[in-house]
Amino acid sequence: MQAKTAKIQDVARIAGVSTATVSRALSNPDLVAESTRNAVMDAVAESGYRINHTARNLRRQRSGSILALVPNLANPFFSQILAGLSSVLSPAGYGLLIADTQTDNDPQERLRHFIQNGLADGIVIFDGNLPKQELLPAQHPPIVLACEWVDFDLPSVRVDNAKGAQIAIQHLYDLGHRQIGHITGPNGNVLAESRLQGMKSALAALNLQQPDQWVFQGDYSMDSGAFAAKQWMALDNRPTAVFSASDEMACGFMGALQHAGIDVPRDVSVIGFDNIEVVEHLTPALTTIRQPRRLIGQHAGQMVIKMIDDATMRCPSELIPVELIIRNSVVAPKT
């Protein structure tokens, strides 16, 4: 902390007014006459005064920052989302506090820690495993769920995962694929669940069968994609195309296949989900479902801010559309 920073009283003294006036001149300029306002501003400049947020926050019963709860900060998936979030929070004067729920042995407890200590004026939750509504303290700041979470009665910003899956399947179908496999996300993960369900509905609508052994259990990691590749190779009747619930897994899947001498897309078509940056530069470039991650962060940020301003817990949820990005990893099946 700095040695001696000017306080509001110093400004008041220099400007020849009371501290209340200084406070008003800074927070609600309209409430004070222009002449005195100028005097105050001059005094501020002269003294090098900077407002003490801690004191202000104590008085206002706020914290000045918004908390983002991320399941795994190391996952680059969140980079753009957080960037989007940050880009709307800073201009609004909020700090962005980030907590990695994975580091904690009890994330649930951590969430309560933040809530009950009033450490955040608003919370954005990205961890789909986190909240059980019953466990939330009765009193809590505005919360936005930025992950798929259907049974949960809080405002959310979600991506249309089911629709994305459906688009992916339709794309494969249109090119002639009738035998379609899937690499799932982690068990119990809501996003993964939606994508799985979306795929199943699409398959059913197209009258396509999908034997169980064509569904490979993954966990969004590249390694799990590579593991799925091993299973695919061990199959007698291999699907001609695979829809991966994440681009990471698609990378791992393609990589392992190629290292084993299998040609993508000739021997098997692959379609991903997310459109992470690297997949454009793979060989073959990955066809995928784009999900606008920066937008997710921005919307989530706007929502919490609005909720804080309106002092409400409710806000219409948003559904962010997805989009098919066609590249080179999907072709018609061998005949």
Add this chain to the structure above:
Amino acid sequence: MQAKTAKIQDVARIAGVSTATVSRALSNPDLVAESTRNAVMDAVAESGYRINHTARNLRRQRSGSILALVPNLANPFFSQILAGLSSVLSPAGYGLLIADTQTDNDPQERLRHFIQNGLADGIVIFDGNLPKQELLPAQHPPIVLACEWVDFDLPSVRVDNAKGAQIAIQHLYDLGHRQIGHITGPNGNVLAESRLQGMKSALAALNLQQPDQWVFQGDYSMDSGAFAAKQWMALDNRPTAVFSASDEMACGFMGALQHAGIDVPRDVSVIGFDNIEVVEHLTPALTTIRQPRRLIGQHAGQMVIKMIDDATMRCPSELIPVELIIRNSVVAPKT
């Protein structure tokens, strides 16, 4: 904010002691008798009391959080670093405040904003372009530079970039390469500069020439790597190997080459820098210099915490070693 959360006075009343005792029992348990301490603890449990950090921070003249200044939050390069940072900060009781210097029109001003407002008890700067020492306010909290920044008289945790470059060149040399190109990082970026210099020294030590047109200007992005590929292809006398200052650019470079029908590593060997997760799964898997990003974050975190505890501005800087990861993108040149 919650409706009515128990304050320290409530606890005091229930325990039948003064607020001062409660405060001590919580902050300096040793100073109070065991019996009263227990009474206080019970009262805390009964009332559901949680300490108000804002009030405590105001009193203690601290903020309770540490600020990370990141040049571009959207860059996945920082994910692991921030995860490492977070993993040491939370156990120590600090919040992690993140600011994206790219969002600001005047990052320099932003830094001062944080410093002068006492919004952070410590600062970790990842933005190599940020600080000019002269511009720092005289009084400021402990700052750690987690980016290469040689001329700067502040504690830093750095990666041995020059050494990494040297290892890369040596590796290429050992396999028989004598014509080695380079894709640089952004102009003026200190990391990029170090890698470039490290390479030049290594080249000189090995008595190797490197014509200017073998050095491609990049900016760490995949697209710039792809652009470098175009330039490489346009060359009459192409280098047989290329050392890229980042894995991202190496991805873009290899991708563009492959899309143009050029074989890596047969036609050109490529070596990267960073060892980002995806490169293991590329085809060919990328040989690269590993830089332990999580460690960088952890060390930086430990350093600020120590500096805060010791109330000092100085701390021995750390140099984190790098390591060669051999994969399949480098082979002996065609003869």
Add this chain to the structure above:
DNA sequence: CTGTTAGCGCGTTCAC
């Protein structure tokens, strides 16, 4: 439009 007064919730002297 402005000044006075009274805390926000805690940590910390200084007595006892």
Add this chain to the structure above:
DNA sequence: GTGAACGCGCTAACAG
């Protein structure tokens, strides 16, 4: 070992 009183720096309520 414990309590009383004060103040961290600011803003909101009430007068005038």
